[in-house]
Amino acid sequence: MTPETATEPPLHRSLGLTDDEYSRIQEILGRAPNHAELAMYSVMWSEHCSYKSSRSHLKDLPSDGPHVLIGPGEGAGVIQVDGIAVAMRIESHNHPSFVEPVQGAATGIGGVVRDVVSMGARPMALLDSLRFGPLPGDTGADRTADRNRWLTGGVVSGISSYGNCIGVPTVGGEIKFESSYSGNPLVNVMCVGVVPVDRIMLARAPGPGNAVLLLGSTTGRDGIGGVSVLASAAFDEEAGTKRPSVQVGDPFTEKLLIEGSLSLIEKGLVVGIQDLGGAGLCCATSESAAKAGTGMTIDLDEVPLREKGMEPFEILTSESQERMLVIMKPELVQDAIDECTRLGLRASVIGEVTDSGRLTVTRGGEVVADVPAASLGDGPLYHRPYTAPTGPRVIRTPAPDPVTAPDEALLKLVASANIASKRWVWEQYDYQVMLNTVAGPGPDAAILRLPGTQTRIAVTVDGNGRYGEIDPREGARHSVAEAYRNLSTVGAEPVAVTNCMNFGNPEIPEVMWQFVEAVQGMGEACRVLETPITGGNVSFYNQTLDDAIYPTPMIGMIGIVAPGSIAPPIGFQNEEDIIVLLGRTKDELGASEYQRTILGALEGPLPELDLNAEATLGWLMRELISRDLLNSAHDCSEGGIGVALAEMAAQGRWGAQIRTEPGRDLIPWLFSETTARVVVAVGPGDLAELKDLAKGIGTPVAELGVVKGKLLSIRGMADIKTAVIKEAYEQGFPRSMGEIEE
């Protein structure tokens, strides 16, 4: 049929809706939608907002645990630690960052921070997980290398300028470089916040008659259709033309918005609050009404606009940043407006909660949209077909210069962008503001003090796309295990997970298969390691033309540090300390950093992963640290024992004398990424106690050698001066970024 009201069928297609979806909208409304309504459904039913391809696979994930207060489905997950509620959330801002790296990354931070604020929590830490294509000089670098460098610098600068300004410390994260991200970088931001348990807020609009307020920035034309145009479609060669769909960040207003929102909540003025993110006003109003079983009227004349002549659909779907929707009792509105005025924050009453179940939008006294509020959030659900690809994955990048000597290989790895110190990055982040950072960027995990207490939590974010490409299910399990090990290595007991699933186009069955496998692998690992999933974010369409990114689930994990446990440093501290490997090394070079950087290849098999061995090792690490037996400790993963020892020498005061296992080939022994391993250094007098504990729980122990001198001396390999390792480790990344003149 041909709709009479405003629109021809092609319009819905250009807005990203299928013909079937369009028919369903007509059924819901009993008529054809007008332009504004169509735009609302288009953004709300986008993949980004509706999770239409992923929902059916996410429902079986483990989400219960003794610490979990609020699981998936809210602005952020919330756990309870010593009576304090800790909110956690990861969001992706991949596509906007590819189009405009500074603003894309900046607004990514703004969004996830508002998610946490919408729970009533004060944001206290940020972590970023970033992926780009290889930088100039790296193995696999191609014609995109200069752009990758530009993107990297831009994203770091965006995080720095926005995060520093709003006064939330960036305490950790990770950055990796793989060819698969050249056409689609990943920018995932995790935010952690705290709130008294009795002050947790939800995105609900209960109580017909209650007032609806909009706080923060004016509404402009930026970011219109961001979720449907940018986040829910793959890139083609003309990505640059999508620049107007990227929002622009205003961290000063965000700071005022944080303070204003939290102040209103603290004063008891708020009954419900939701941030305006993807799909803007349309999403915040319809979701909060639907979740409370109410309706809402919105008067667009009351929405402060940034520019003249905006159409209703533009106002409703604009993704202008730094806005928050607040529901409150009408008699308290004046108090709220007074407080906002005092803080210099804009606040306007834009509507009222009703009992109609409908979202009714007016402008100039006329109804411009009138739809069932719940229907916008109740988007289509797709069971997309998925099939496993045939044949093993083998990827070869342009052959790098052959390096065969183990010492040269080790130095090349230590200086490579994936492994070298990221000091150049994190020195641009204020990691200390708020005075809760016990350990900031650099260690295996960040450690934070919960404000006003002596309780400490540890936080990490990890992902491994290379493993995911070989086997998405195993890759996801590995990422969970890696996060678990990182927390354990600083003495924390992992208790909860949030995640961000980054994948290609789900309409391609092989990509959908990767997603399904990864979700199941993640769920299994979280079940075994007792780290329930409190929420997550799914980012599809991470591909340009035919090239999907490596399947990359990012795992954000929080652990609790036992009272009195002090994490040992990574670096070697005392000469004559005994260096011990906890765990066993197998010949497992598949998908390793050695394979990537030295051989220029990616092929399996992956290292075996025994989750029970990880759990046991985790227990052992916590016990060793709480008994203060360790003088140094470092997770042994990317780059294997060789890189772990080199980093311990680079970050410490001494070198080491290392003997290898008899009868083993040196290269696989040095660079295998066998799981469930940590390298530690103990005083000679504490070795027996360490061995007893390890034996008692069944973790293998191997004495590797002794902390000594100013050389890293490994049997069978030429000695390397610690100063040379340090130079490679510290200067490798600035060199990759072109900051050091050769």
Added chain:
Amino acid sequence: MRPTVGVVVFPGSNCDRDADYSFEYLGADTKFLWHLETDLDGIDVIVLPGGFAYGDYLRTGAMAAYSPVMDSVRRFAAAGKPVIGICNGFQVLCEAGLLPGALRRNSGLRFRCMPVRIRVETLESPFTSGGMWPGQVLTIPIAHFDGSYYAGDETLEELLAERRIAFRYCDAEGELTPESNPNGSRLHIAGILNPERNVLGMMPHPERAVDPAVGGTDGRLILNSLLYSLQPAET
């Protein structure tokens, strides 16, 4: 006497709570002063904290210098009472004309957050008179994009002649090596005093080095010296 420290809060300040925490940690009473406040009765010390007042959108500290509270801060300083501006607060003091010179973009054109070493250059100020020796090296963190101190030659000569440079960036041995200057400040200047020596502006954050649980204790020397200077002389 238990001094009361007034912590000024501009829109966009973000180290106000940290200053509050650290002065309380050291035993002082504290009070937040929203930038519209003009009544400083009962306040013994004014802190202009770090952050991004007004987003630093026009120029760092430029708009904050015109906040209503700043007229009161001027009178407070003119009465000889101590004022300390940290990081953004230093920038505000320069913009308000309470201290000479300006803070420019770091020479590396990047934000830098890191512990640095600074050398105590004079003991003649309430901020440096107690518990420090001349030439002592302190480890205090910086976190700024615009921390490169600049003033004309004449002003620098005056600062030197009047011994109004409070702190200079240095290495572990107290040497003024090029590598030890994190932002390209002229003469390695990390902090300066006004002619009356009761107003201090410094880029490093002493309030971040008070509680050993979250980084160093050298900042205590500066803040304690200040609190100690307020005690009436024993008779």
